[in-house]
Amino acid sequence: MVAPRFQIAVDTLGSESPTTHIVAGARDFINANSDCVLTLIGRSRDFSGFPSNRCRVVDCPTAVPQHATLLDVLRKKSDSSLRAGLSLLANRSVHALVSTGNSGALMVLGRQIISTLPGISRPAMIKQFTRSKGSFWMLDLGANLARRQGLLSEFARIGSAYASSIGGLKDAKVALLNIGTEAHKGPQYLRDTAMELARDPHVNFVGYVEAHALFDGIADVVVTDGFTGNVVLKSIEGALGIARQHVQDALESSDDAKSESVSKQVNTSLNAQTYNGASLVGLRGVIVKCHGNTNHIGIRSALALAKHEIVAQVPQRLEAHFEQSQRLN
Amino acid sequence: MVAPRFQIAVDTLGSESPTTHIVAGARDFINANSDCVLTLIGRSRDFSGFPSNRCRVVDCPTAVPQHATLLDVLRKKSDSSLRAGLSLLANRSVHALVSTGNSGALMVLGRQIISTLPGISRPAMIKQFTRSKGSFWMLDLGANLARRQGLLSEFARIGSAYASSIGGLKDAKVALLNIGTEAHKGPQYLRDTAMELARDPHVNFVGYVEAHALFDGIADVVVTDGFTGNVVLKSIEGALGIARQHVQDALESSDDAKSESVSKQVNTSLNAQTYNGASLVGLRGVIVKCHGNTNHIGIRSALALAKHEIVAQVPQRLEAHFEQSQRLN
Numbered sequence: 099m100v101a102p103r104f105q106i107a108v109d110t111l112g113s114e115s116p117t118t119h120i121v122a123g124a125r126d127f128i129n130a131n132s133d134c135v136l137t138l139i140g141r142s143r144d145f146s147g148f149p150s151n152r153c154r155v156v157d158c159p160t161a162v163p164q165h166a167t168l169l170d171v172l173r174k175k176s177d178s179s180l181r182a183g184l185s186l187l188a189n190r191s192v193h194a195l196v197s198t199g200n201s202g203a204l205m206v207l208g209r210q211i212i213s214t215l216p217g218i219s220r221p222a223m224i225k226q227f228t229r230s231k232g233s234f235w236m237l238d239l240g241a242n243l244a245r246r247q248g249l250l251s252e253f254a255r256i257g258s259a260y261a262s263s264i265g266g267l268k269d270a271k272v273a274l275l276n277i278g279t280e281a282h283k284g285p286q287y288l289r290d291t292a293m294e295l296a297r298d299p300h301v302n303f304v305g306y307v308e309a310h311a312l313f314d315g316i317a318d319v320v321v322t323d324g325f326t327g328n329v330v331l332k333s334i335e336g337a338l339g340i341a342r343q344h345v346q347d348a349l350e351s352s353d354d355a356k357s358e359s360v361s362k363q364v365n366t367s368l369n370a371q372t373y374n375g376a377s378l379v380g381l382r383g384v385i386v387k388c389h390g391n392t393n394h395i396g397i398r399s400a401l402a403l404a405k406h407e408i409v410a411q412v413p414q415r416l417e418a419h420f421e422q423s424q425r426l427n
Numbered sequence: 428m429v430a431p432r433f434q435i436a437v438d439t440l441g442s443e444s445p446t447t448h449i450v451a452g453a454r455d456f457i458n459a460n461s462d463c464v465l466t467l468i469g470r471s472r473d474f475s476g477f478p479s480n481r482c483r484v485v486d487c488p489t490a491v492p493q494h495a496t497l498l499d500v501l502r503k504k505s506d507s508s509l510r511a512g513l514s515l516l517a518n519r520s521v522h523a524l525v526s527t528g529n530s531g532a533l534m535v536l537g538r539q540i541i542s543t544l545p546g547i548s549r550p551a552m553i554k555q556f557t558r559s560k561g562s563f564w565m566l567d568l569g570a571n572l573a574r575r576q577g578l579l580s581e582f583a584r585i586g587s588a589y590a591s592s593i594g595g596l597k598d599a600k601v602a603l604l605n606i607g608t609e610a611h612k613g614p615q616y617l618r619d620t621a622m623e624l625a626r627d628p629h630v631n632f633v634g635y636v637e638a639h640a641l642f643d644g645i646a647d648v649v650v651t652d653g654f655t656g657n658v659v660l661k662s663i664e665g666a667l668g669i670a671r672q673h674v675q676d677a678l679e680s681s682d683d684a685k686s687e688s689v690s691k692q693v694n695t696s697l698n699a700q701t702y703n704g705a706s707l708v709g710l711r712g713v714i715v716k717c718h719g720n721t722n723h724i725g726i727r728s729a730l731a732l733a734k735h736e737i738v739a740q741v742p743q744r745l746e747a748h749f750e751q752s753q754r755l756n
Contacts, residue, residue: 309661332638333662341670
């Protein structure tokens with residue numbers, strides 16, 4: 099057996115999904131990854147069937163509720179499972195944290211408990227979207243609501259460094275999400291950002307991309323503000339849900355024995371677009387957030403992504419990248 | 428034969444689609460609607476096969492290019508087919524204009540040539556999205572880029588009045604698009620708008636809606652700023668394109684005789700989500716904008732929507748609605 103090298107904590111509370119799904123996904127993952135140790139945080143009675151030598155339990159039964167306000171999160175729930183997970187990451191007891199709960203709480207507490215990497219003012223939420231040939235990453239998906247030129251340029255640099263560290267892309271094509279591709283299109287802060295990025299030697303800026311062309315391979319990294327990014331993510335999710343429904347209806351009315359296999363295949367490929375995890379990047383540690391409605395497959399994917407980021411040394415390489423670019427400036 | 432009562436102008440230039448598609452759609456429409464007269468604007472040699480007693484031709488071969496800048500539009504193309512169409516609408520030679528070209532130009536010239544209805548400061552782009560049970564309208568889809576409380580409240584009132592006039596909804600449920608449904612979620616201008624709408628006696632405000640739940644029937648009218656609305660529209664379009672591709676792939680690999688009919692059915696239902704027309708509301712006249720990549724079916728739908736708005740007296744009823752609400756305030 100390979101000696102366990104990767105320590106990942108999972109906050110099993112605060113999700114909209116049943117804990118059994120989360121635990122099942124974690125169990126699938128640990129059984130397939132003998133080089134990992136999991137720290138399960140939540141109600142210890144929920145955790146059974148894990149290999150005892152590669153599983154630790156932190157009994158912390160208090161969740162941050164899905165609908166907690168910012169104030170609740172910061173003031174009241176000092177003993178929450180999320181806070182316990184972030185503290186493990188802060189004191190380097192684990193390499194990564196996978197969270198299934200409240201995104202807002204994760205972002206607020208993440209910034210409070212984990213240090214931001216030097217040269218980065220705000221962490222951003224990034225996620226990979228797959229398309230038939232290759233894939234792209236988009237950020238920010240909701241960690242920051244401000245729409246400012248400097249922030250978007252920083253996201254462009256974070257995204258580019260992330261794609262290089264995890265995707266091995268040396269010169270990732272970076273685009274700004276806009277409502278047109280011509281230079282004069284969109285609000286002023288976007289046009290200012292485009293001017294700044296065009297001059298940035300650390301970013302291979304390719305211009306604007308429109309939301310309908312996201313999957314066309316124009317960019318490896320798509321940059322937008324957290325409000326817009328969150329809306330795009332959820333629009334895609336909603337549209338794919340509608341598509342699944344239409345496919346279901348069409349197949350059912352076709353009265354065909356093969357319908358079920360086709361339907362399953364379509365469901366799997368469309369689900370994969372939305373249910374993979376997203377990462378909070380820019381902090382000193384790996385943090386992966388699962389979709390709130392995730393199933394065991396989603397948890398397994400999120401854990402695989404966390405391991406992938408540890409192996410690729412994403413935080414370390416981001417830090418090195420930002421240090422180097424600051425020296426050059 | 429019914430005497431023609433509805434006069435609709437079609438600007439056939441400036442589209443990304445071939446003119447033959449646009450002309451074919453217009454011909455389909457006029458042959459099925461004996462109560463309409465079309466005014467075709469563009470290159471007169473392109474227009475054949477129309478009933479001569481219900482078709483007028485305005486020979487105006489100059490298009491506003493798809494990629495014209497605002498300045499180009501306002502200064503240079505004084506003889507464009509779009510300007511000709513808007514002038515016909517302004518002097519009441521026609522009841523409605525259907526445009527297939529540059530959206531930005533339509534909005535800028537529309538506001539310049541057609542008066543805004545009293546009580547409305549800026550027109551908005553609105554579109555109906557269909558779901559399995561019922562449908563919803565969303566605005567603004569790109570006519571205005573500013574994110575301001577007052578503007579969003581105005582869009583809420585326009586959307587509510589539009590749903591009442593064209594959809595017969597007496598008390599349309601109006602929601603604000605946000606990145607969460609709790610009161611404390613999202614940027615300040617959205618929370619301020621929510622407070623204002625909650626007190627507005629002319630709007631049945633039901634709170635926030637998230638983009639993944641747009642098709643869930645929570646709201647009849649979804650209000651957002653033009654940047655976000657445009658991005659949502661195009662995200663849905665892009666995601667449905669991806670879905671169509673996945674369905675195609677799954678059906679092809681299933682090696683099934685019925686695949687083709689299922690594939691067609693799915694394509695038709697998913698296409699309908701994106702290729703219907705959008706209306707520019709808030710001006711004294713009916714203006715419907717086709718998707719830039721529309722086919723003959725899209726043109727026919729846009730013409731049908733224009734006729735529907737004339738029959739429903741949308742501009743007149745919006746005017747009456749805003750006059751009444753101003754008297755009450």
